[in-house]
Amino acid sequence: MDLMWWAVPVAGLCAAAVAIAAAVLVPDRRNAQRREPLAHTVRLTRLPEYRTVVRRQTRATAMAVLLLALLFATTLLASARPTEPVTNAAGPRDDIMLCVGQPVTDPATGRFLGYFARQALTYGTERIGLTSTDRRLVPLTRDYQFAAGRFGEYAQAGRVPNPPRLESFTSAVEYADYAPTVADVLALCLTGFPGFENPGDERRSVIYLGPGALRAPDDSRPSLFTDAQVIEMARRGAIQINAVATPGHQTDALTTMARSTGGTFVRFDPATLDTQLDAIRAHTPGDDDQRRDSPVVVLIVALALTGLLAVSLMAVRR
Structure with a gap:
């Protein structure tokens, strides 16, 4: 598989890198002001029930982030118009x-x-x-x-x-x-x-x-x-x-x-x-x-990732 527009995934990856860097490096003062001090947090975090919930939420969040990243990459590939060589089962014409x-x-x-x-x-x-x-x-x-x-x-x-x-x-x-x-x-x-x-x-x-x-x-x-x-x-x-x-x-x-x-x-x-x-x-x-558009595989993968992402988001909300 080849891509007709290689500039699309390059631009998309650059935009994603800028967005991630901004989210990590730029401080959010509003969220900092909303935080309220809690007493006895050490006791709370030591509870087995708390740790179980945290592990479950961490796994669900990691899965959602992974699926989002894969869906983003698949969307970039589909937007770049994947192509394949024109072939003939009987041989070259x-x-x-x-x-x-x-x-x-x-x-x-x-x-x-x-x-x-x-x-x-x-x-x-x-x-x-x-x-x-x-x-x-x-x-x-x-x-x-x-x-x-x-x-x-x-x-x-x-x-x-x-x-x-x-x-x-x-x-x-x-x-x-x-x-x-x-x-x-x-x-x-x-x-x-x-x-x-x-x-x-x-x-x-x-x-x-x-x-x-x-x-x-x-x-x-x-x-x-x-x-x-x-x-x-x-x-x-x-x-x-x-x-x-x-x-x-x-x-x-x-x-x-x-x-x-x-x-x-x-x-x-x-x-x-x-x-x-x-x-x-x-x-x-x-x-x-001689090449032709070949988006079928990429679109099927995108649909599958969308379905998995919907299920994972339901798990995160629960």
Whole structure:
């Protein structure tokens, strides 16, 4: 259990400490004036009946004070809004969008998609999808046979020539006034999550494979999105961006986007790609990122303490 507003119990404990100190240290002159001298008090306090009454009253008062302290602490906890992680009995619900900026015929793409073609058949609650630089190839789905089949087909594109398959992966059209950037591709991948504008119930992550830049450094054609806009989109939708950067281009911007969203940035290494992807999958957004109010236990304890306190006060009055 965690607390949403930690300042509430801190302020409450400080106020309680001040009140106790004031009650103990500040003298009450009115009570001192009311006290009247009594004769033979020593004889009175030695009586067994008197001592029995004092012990009973002391125990009852101590119990009442203890219950009041516990009730006060419980009230502070309830006011601070206790929360708990959102869990699912069937396991974590992950949404994974594969984002490929590398040519489909490149061996890196084949290794990348081949890994997820194998992994998709082991999933149980996850949804997985695939996006290229300009189209959604596989929408988020739990049809793992379908997803694994499509991933496997594209993974074979570099070894088995298939023009229709190549054409379906990405468009060969070039524009005079526009050239895609990594930020544009990542923005397209982010929009593949349902309700991407706001956090969802699932843990969301994008895994990008491609270069750190898709255009030449001197290309001044406008793009659709900036790096800052992509980071803001990911944060707003609680989406983690992970990146596997292929060699040949600067990766500073890609590194910033990945780390700014809590993701992982690695450089493509064909010998350790499976290990790199395993580490990325193990670093998915944690359950602690998704929490909900959990006041039930605290309120039940408060009600129980209230009942016990009422009974103890009756005992004190008797």
